[in-house]
Amino acid sequence: MQAIYRVAAATFHEAWRRRFLNAILVFAVLIIGSSWSLAYLQPGAELKLLIDIGLGSIRFFGMLIAIFLGVRLISDEIEKRTIHTILTKPVTRAQFLLGKFFGSLATVFSNLALMGIAFYAVFAFKAPGFMNKQPTDQSAGPAFSTEFIYANIAKAIGLTFVEMMVVTALAIMASTLFSWIMAVVFTFFIYFAGQAADFFKTLGNPQRGTGMFSQVVFNTVYGILPHFEVFDMREAILKGTYVGWDVLAQHVGLGVVYTVLILLVGYLAFMNREV
């Protein structure tokens, strides 16, 4: 535990000193803040734009931070041979990998939290005005009470964190396998393919008249790809859907299993790797 904690703490501190990652954070906060000055738009569009830009930025820049942080963690240590001084101490490779993972997770979490605070600040200031403009004659239309939408946004940011946990694990796994540029390409590829996982399911649907072989291929791809799109709660917020804790727990569970799975593959690749 001590070793994991120490590696994690060092990773966290080092990450916060990476100018590139700081720049992404600053940029993200600026973009989120810029929605403060959104000009007048159609009444229906304002709330959507605010939420899209806010949550979309958190998700997008969170992903950039998770990927660019993760992909260098292992390969850099191997390349610069700092790993030699660490693995020759009583630290197993599993502990090292977990330390790296938790360190980056803490970094990603703190970054997301800062972006989330920026978004809440803008939202709390701007949204009430927009929400009043919602048509009032909708007898059973979307319910946009302030507390309700705040809770949904917090849940959405929470799910984004779970998603970024999976992305971090993916980036670290890639880092045990490839040089960092290759790892960036790999992680982006899997992330975007995972976003469109449903597409493979659609293609593998027998009703489409897909051949037997193609069905197996598409469904296997669908089964293996992490379904990143499930962590997107924007639709629920805009429709005013109540997302219960049980459903939320299922999402988190899915994210945790993905993370464990990906880290395990990363560890298996790292286990016998010459460093």
Next chain:
Amino acid sequence: MGRSEAAYLTPMNRQRGKQVLGWVMVVVLLVVIQPLAKLVDYNRTVLGMKSPTSITRIVDFDPTAISGVVMGAALGGFQGVAASMLWIKMEELWDSGKGTWLACMQVMRDVTLLDPHWLEPWKILGWHLAYNLYVETKDPAQQAIYLAKGLDILKEGISWNPDTYELYTELGWTYFDKVRDYENATKWFRAALQFPHPEYIERMIAHAYERMPDLDRALDWYDYCLKRYPNDETAKGATTTLRLRYLPAWRLMQAGQYDAAIAKIDDYLTAEPNGMIALHIKAHIYEQAGRDDKALEVWTLAARLSAMDVEAKRKVAELSAKLGRPLSAQELAPSFLLEQKEKAIPLAVPQHAKD
């Protein structure tokens, strides 16, 4: 671990053992994750947190839409953001007056492809096509094309968002107000009733029946409106007007006293010769009386009075064919609007709303 055990478990063997165990666990986890992923997928579908995007439906798409879809795929999970950004750009373009209508509408079209569950772009794009572009040109053929495109875009929007009243209502309104095709209007308005909806939709259905004219149904729907919302002043007013102005003639017609019915409706038409509803009712009475030539006369009058009275134009075409008369008013009825009538609406319109 005892030393003797360590003696024959060489590090390499232990490593291999761990590897095999690890990969077995990977496979087990991959299997375990499937039901969980399925459960999440199910719940998201039920809660409406998940909806197909242009990427998932790329296979269903017309080829011209592919650029937007490819863009969406490249942007991965961020189509929503991209759509919002594009929309802001479009608004700027629009407000600055620099962008042409067509350029703005192209951007709107891209937005609908990027974020097909955002209703605003569908509505506004449909409205621009059916209303604004329509008046930009004097060429009836061109107008017909714009109108048809406006209706099509709303129908495509509905195919993405079939579980909310909004686009059905928008389409119903376009049929009601712009096309004046009241039969289609009632169908689409009634489709909107399947979902939570504002109260004015039932009233719109009554209005449409009134103009068709089908006064019995119109009255039914007004009554239904008032039962649901007893304080609906608009419905109250409408039903009073209907009863006072048109219902006496209508009842006489139903009783078979056609001449009396015509006389009754003419009373009102003397005061207001251009009254569209009254003209429709008059023509309808002639039809019921079997006097198709007189009916054609009234429908033709109605069609000439309002360039947009599609109901009248269709009747003119129908009756001219029936009577073997040359269709003088043919050019007044853009052919596509007549075809619209034939198209089956791909929706089961629930009956419960009326019962």
Next chain:
Amino acid sequence: MEEGTIFGLVGPNGSGKTTTLKLLLGLIYPTAGSGTVFGYHLGNPEYKRRIGFLPEGPYFYDHLNAVELLSFYGGLFGLGGAALAARSEELLRMVGMWNRREIRVRNYSRGMLQRIGLAQALINDPDLVFLDEPTAGLDPTAQMEMRSLMQLLRSQGKTVFLCSHLLKDMEPICDSVAILSRGMVRRHGRICDLLMSDAGRYRMRVTGCQNLPLQSLKDQSLDLRIEGEEITMLFADQRAALAAAGQIADGGGSIIELGAQTRSLEDVFIEAVASGGNE
């Protein structure tokens, strides 16, 4: 390896020094065979508590300063608090970094990196210290200091495992060496034994011997080589050498050099590598 000595593993580049080191440190695993350190299998984290390692051309988290760096490495051993602080100070003073402890690693010179590298290798007070090319790339003063630090470690009862291709640096400090070539140990033993394997032989260099009977000298010596005016001879012992020296002096020759034959580690090394190559 004997405890409390300095052991050198020498060999040309690519001879397997680094691989051997990595195996011993558990950075890679043997594909066949096995080995033990302190009775533990290679790679077992247990013995890592008792070893220290200074890699070749070390590189550390460069956003840390010396104290933070040692605190990080100490933490990996579960050290902390005042004990760790005291240990850090002791080591930093020992390697001469105490006054520069606030400087961040990214601004370090090569010598400073080597010093802090040694300090981190010793943070757990190890019984066995592995040093990979500890003197490579250092200026002469720093090399001297590094050597004296190694001797200091030996005096503290620690065993030092040196790995280098810089034979001149190894010779004066190693107690024993193993010569590695193409993955095989060619020679090993105490350094004095290796260097003294020709003990008792004498070597003499002379000039101005044109008038002397060469054949007689050849008979007396083990080996005789002529390079221009100069003749180099090798004798079995001191007595034979002195006898020949007398003859040469009588014959008008002049002795440039006369003394016991010694060999450098370099000689042993080249011989070992050459013989290895013939196999």
